[in-house]
């Protein structure tokens with residue numbers, strides 16, 4: 667059974683001290699690993715994230731640092747853009 671493979675990006679934000687500003691600290695590429703044609707939200711079991719998204723839509727998820735345990739090195743450089 668092929669996987670859904672719907673893509674999303676997870677960005678971990680970090681509060682800048684003494685400001686209300688958050689900056690992107692890490693960025694992870696997510697890919698739904700449920701079976702193709704599944705119902706309900708997409709899910710990446712490697713990163714333990716779920717998201718809503720339709721075909722052709724690229725979802726960005728934001729999580730504040732400390733809300734969740736880290737899971738290794740980021741896949742992408744958060745400063746690349």
Ligand SMILES: [Zn+2]
Nearest residue numbers: 670672698708
């Ligand atoms: Zn999916």
